[in-house]
Amino acid sequence: MTRFSLAIDIGGTFTDAVLLASDGRSFVDKTLTTHGNLLEGFFRGVDLVLDRAGVGPSDVDDVVVHATTVVTNALIERKGPGVALILTQGFRDILYIRDEHRYDMYDPQIEFAEPLIPSERTFTLDERIYADGTVEKGVDREAVREIIAQCRKAGVVSVAVCLLNAYRNSANEDEVRAIFAEEAPEIFVSLSSEIAPQMREYLRTSTVAINAYTVPITRPYLTALTEELDTRGFAQQPLIMLSNGGVIGAERAGRFPVRMIESGPAAGALVACYFSRLFGIPDLISFDMGGTTAKACMIQDHEPLVTGIFEVDRRYRFKPGSGMPITVPSIDMIEIGAGGGSIASIDSLGLLKTGPESAGSIPGPVCYGRGGEEPCVTDADVVLGIIDPDRFLGGDMTLDADGARAALGALGKKLGLTAEKAAWGVFEVVCEQMAAATRTHATDRGIDYRGMPMLAFGGAGPVHACMVAELVYAQKIIYPPLASVLSAFGTLVTPAQIDLVRSLVCLLEALDWEAVDATLQSMIDESSAALKEAGIRDEDLQFSFAVDMRYLGQQSEIRIDLPGDPRDARDAAAIRALFEAEYEAQYGLKLDDMAIEVVNWRVTGSGRKPERSTAPISDGDGKAASRTRTVHIHGEPQDVPVYQRKELTMADRITGPAIVEERETTIFILEGWTLGLHETGSLVAEKANGGR
Incomplete structure (x- = not known):
């Protein structure tokens, strides 16, 4: 009997859905992310793939896995409810003092991320535990009750507790939680001894503060998700993707949302490992470019790099120490604001730049026709002729090419360029940004990235991967099946x-x-x-x-x-x-x-690693080259052959420049590259004559 597994990955621009049958058949779709109510887009994606497969909720009897940006969005938007922080007396300002590290010692005006919890909602207790775990002074219950009264007055719904040396002995933190449970059970309490039981006070405080800040948003979201799945007749409770590349139950994930921050990107890195093993390539670059961000991860010996500390909300993209640190295990990757929705503009020096601001799904790029007015990377791809506006998402979503050209024309006018040359400038700039991030990430970790193959995925990844590959000296690019929704597929090959x-x-x-x-x-x-x-x-x-x-x-x-x-x-x-x-x-x-x-x-x-895979993709009918399209490369028009991925055969060898279209994404290869179909169903591009 055929069993079905379902995965939903909510990104900043699109929500991706994958339904995988136990016989290897896959059904995929994309829908715009509904930021006002993420579950609306979630279930729209569910309905789309169930309809494609001709099955209902009761047929999904294996697993339902979810990766989400809900935690990241909460930290970026900073629209969370009232949260308080309880510290040991004398440590009140630790979130402001930080660890005294200056990420740029020569800049006297450096900026740090503003603490999530302001000083007026930060309280202290006269208690003390020694470094060896000895309780020198216990908790004053009346002092805690006074804090509870002030929390209620301030409308606090969640509290972070980080007492000195609690990682060695949690007795005082446990006592604080017990008093809250007696006096104010409606207030959720996060303990540093539970969230991050390790030394270094500032790291623990920052981590537990982020957890407390995101709990009031994440728990109701996951509860509503679980209830709606049950109402619709799904038999399985959802599993939630974590930053470390594993999945866990929704109830526990709701109590520890700080572990979910990089859930979507982590799934992408894990599926890169899957293809690393499939191709027998131990070391490769995972390149994931979506609508809002681009992520690069270095795969070494078939495994992703792992870090115990990472940052969110960095003031400067490539400068460690400029964001809020989190001390939980996570896949080690670099993420920058360079996606299809990244806005193109002119900086204070009169130079073209892209991002980090993004149009997201609302209003989205100008070509989406949803009210966007600022040109984005996807607009540039349309103006260049790389993306066919009539075949976007298989024709289900028609793009406004005239609107995109007008927006790029207005931008180009400020630079003395035509719309097409401005669009190529946007294309080059965003590719260089992603390549620079990849080079920085690899070099900082002592990895020689030159010559490493690249796995390109995400909705916008295959469009830009060839240019990025040239900039990082990659000789081979793998474009996997389901490239546009590969992170969602990644959640299905990830163990608990x-x-x-x-x-x-x-x-x-x-x-x-x-x-x-x-x-x-x-x-x-x-x-x-x-x-x-x-x-x-x-x-x-x-x-x-x-x-x-x-x-x-x-x-x-x-x-x-x-x-x-x-x-x-x-x-x-x-x-x-x-x-x-x-x-x-x-x-x-x-x-x-x-x-x-x-x-x-x-x-x-x-748990054991799931044994799930997609069915091998069979040869096409040999009628792959069906038409040509004018593409502006380096600002100059060229007639470029356009192929349909589903029609390619193992015998086909495509020479760049060329375009390969599929329903959810477009592959663009440059001159000097050749591309062919691999037995796994992946397309593999190789640099001619050993590359640059």
Whole structure:
């Protein structure tokens, strides 16, 4: 019997829907994201793919997986309800003082992201826990009740609690939550000891503040989603994509929304790993360009890079430290405001620029005909002739080419350019921005990106990937099936997974293995409970271990993945050897006589990886080249052949410049590239003569 799995990925411009049958058939569609009510677009996408498959909600008997921008939107828009913060006395201004790091030491006017919780809703308690976990002073219950009274007066619906050294002993934070539960059960309480139980006060405070800020938005959203799915007759509870590349149950995700911030982009990175293994290419560049943003992730040895700290709301795109830090495990990628809806304009120096401002889905690019007045990247693609305005989304959405040309003409007039030359300028600028982001991301991590193949996906990714590939010296580009909705497909090949971390600072040579055992077991128990909530059976539970270490006296650690459960061998010498090898790989040296300090222990719990795939795409009928279209390349018109992807055969070899169209996206290859159909159904472009 055929089983069906459903995935919905809500992006800044489009909501993507994928229905995957157990026999490999896939049904996909895209609809504009409805920002006023995200669930409206969600269920519109659901209805579209169910209609395409000719099935109903009761037929979706495998999984329903969801990736969403709801948390990111809340942080960007800053329209959240009243949130308060409770800190240890003497630490009231920690969100303003930050960690005293200046991301640009030579700029006296640097800007930082404004704290989510203002000082007037920040309260302190006269309590203290020592660094070893000893409770020096407990919580004054009357002081907490006074804070509750002030919270009610201020209309607070969510509270973040971050008390000093709570990562070592959560007793005082637990007491605060208990008092709130007694006196004000309607106020949700987020504890730093639950959200981010690791050392470094500012990071913990920032993380728990972001969680508390987004809970009042995310929990009702996920509750409404679950209830509506049930009402419509879906048998399965939804699973939610997390930033770490795993999925988890909706109820737990609603309590920890800080783990969902990069859910959509993480799905894209995970599906890049899927194709990395499928093609036998261990290292590649994942390039995902949608309507609002572009994301680049470096895949190494078939796995994405992972980070324990990332930032949101950066003041400067490429400058770490200019945003709000979050200390939760996440896929390590770079994301910039360069999508199809990115607005093109002229900066203060009179130079052409794109983004980071985006027209989104409302009003969208001018060519959408929804009231947009400022030219966007998609408008430029239409004016250049790369995108056919009559065949966008298979003709379901006709684009206003005249409106796009008028908008680009007005922009070009300011620069002394025609509409077509201005459009090519927009195309080049946005591609250079994405290439620069990719180069920066790879170089900062010591990765030589030159010559690495690229996987291009997202609605706008295949349009711009060839130019970006040239700028990062890629020799091969893979355009997978379902490229436009690949992040949604990625959620279906992702296992249920949860990453946990606990600080337990100790010299490696003096490890207290009993304490390590207790710490790891507590994380195993917590992750087991979370995975069982997501429907994972005991026999399918899997655990992996890692440790964050540094040389004594250093301020930052490196993550060391362990080959098995460290409690089995209790071999500190073997762990030291792993650390020294990784340290030498990253920094070019090791310090033989220096003591090593363990800072954090990590446990990743997961279920078995789903065995889902799309059916191989068969050859076309050999009538691929059907027409030509005028495309303005470097501002000059050229007659370019246009192919339909579904008509290509394994024998076809296409030489650029050329266009390959499919319903949800368009592939544009430049001169000097050839493209052919791979047995997996992917299209593969290769640079002639070894590239530049």
